[in-house]
Amino acid sequence: MAKTKSKRIFYLDALRAVAILTVIAVHVYAVTRIHVMADFATGPSIRWLISQFTGNNLRIGVDLFLMLAGALSLGREWTIKEFLGKRIPRIVEPFVFWGIVTGAIAVIASYYFGYNFIYSFDINSILNFFYGVFMAKSPGFLPYWFFWMILGTYLIMPIFNKWLQHSDLKEAEYFLVFWLITCLFDFTLNIKFPIKLSYFVSPIGLVVAGYYLRHTKREILDNPYFALALTFLSALLIMGIVTYFSTPTKFHTLNRYSLPITLEVIGVFLLFKNFNKFGLDLGFIKNENSLFRRFVSLIAKYSYGIYLIQGLFLCIYVKILPYYDIYSLMIVLFILIVFSSMLTMHILNKVKYVNRFIGAK
Structure with a gap:
């Protein structure tokens, strides 16, 4: 029987790979900066600039x-029940699974190896620690805030999907103009725009932008x-901006x-989408069976x-690695x-029953 051809779109896979790699890089920056x-006291050094570029x-x-x-x-045909029934388990099950597993590893590492995930090992302290794990408050688990943000985003997406199904891209542009205004005032200048634009605030603006950028036919984009x-x-x-507003102590x-970051991420999305239009003859990208594409x-x-799981590994490695240079x-x-x-993911993905809970898709 012939294999069914994969429906995955490589530039979207490549963007997802870049997304997780940059998340890890930013978390590394946070513990090394x-x-x-x-270095800033005598003027930004090269290593200061590299660190801040990463962050x-x-x-x-x-x-x-x-x-x-x-x-x-x-912009796709699906009901609320279909969407939530498929998407919500995909994010909830791995969140619960890894919260329990990595939380338990953190407790064990603290008890036997002196890590600082938890300081007291009575039942109340352990329960409070796990509560902090799932609420993104315990040491090593702060990145878990992402789960609650993406969950809220998924809950509102059916409303936006129905709107976009019956709209053209110009109506999406109308929404995105006001979203960019909130990016400028609320998240860059840190002042409130005189008109209340709460419904245009990120992260839903980025969701609509992703739909728009994928489907737009505007020549410049x-x-x-x-x-x-x-x-x-x-x-x-x-x-x-970062260099101008930084100080030797901050x-x-x-x-x-x-x-600025919104414009950069739009540029990156469009760069990956349109990369083939540069006309570069790169076999390792064009060849669907190349090692590079398979790894991505x-x-x-x-x-x-x-x-x-990357937060737990970061906390473990940063304690045991010696510091020679940044x-x-x-x-x-x-x-x-x-x-x-x-x-870890590759091994567990081969374990029957366990693989459905690890966050592989």
């Missing part, structure tokens, strides 16, 4: 996940050189929903599970977390 803070210019992972949710789900320029100029703007961090698709497949620490941490997360 302290080593370069003093701000790569703050696009969550935005990309939201755009991909819109690109893949909106289908131009790879425009996408490249938008990405590059946004990156320069982000670094300029790193300036842009909100992930700020306008594997990262994309495991991305949600990786998100749920470059070595960041690179080694990043490689170890990616490798450990991928290996």
Whole structure:
């Protein structure tokens, strides 16, 4: 019997892989940036700029996940029951599974190896720790806030899907204009726009943007050189803002929903969508069976599970790795977390019954 051809779209898989890799990179930045803070006193050093590039210019992972949710789900024929019945278990089951498993590992690591996930081992303390795990408050589990955000986004998506099914892309543009206004005022300038625009605030704006960018036929948005320029100029703007507002005792961090990062993530999405229009003869990208494409698709497949376990690996490795220099620490941490997360997911994905709960899709 012939194999059914995969319906996966490679540039969307590649964006999902980039999303999870940038999430890991930003979390590595968060635990290593302290080593370069003093560099700013005599002017931003190269290693300070690299650290801040990692922490701000790569703050696009969550935005990309939201755009991909819109690109893949909106404007399609499905009922609320079908959508929620399929999507909600996909995020809830891995969240509960990994919360219990990695939470238990954290307690064991604290008890036997002196890690600081938990300090007291009575029943109340352990229960409070697990409550903090699922509420994204316990050490090592702060990234779990993503679950609650994406859950809320999924709950509202059926409303937007019905609207977009009966609208043309110009009506989506109307929505996105006001969304960009909220990105500018609420998340960049940190002031309230005089008109209350709560219904246009991210993350739902990114979901609609993902749908729009995938389906738009506007000539400028289908131009790879425009996408490249938008990405590059946004990156320069982000670094300029970060450098200007930072001090020797404080790193300036842009909100992930700020306008500069929003423009950068739009540029990245369009760059991947239109990459084939550069006319580059890259066999490792064109060949569906190449090792590169298979590896990218594997990262994309495991991305949600990786998100749920990478925080634990980060906390473990950052304690045992010696500090020689910021470059070595960041690179080694990043490689170890990616490798450990991928290996864990790949092994468990082969275990019957367990594989349905790990976040592989």
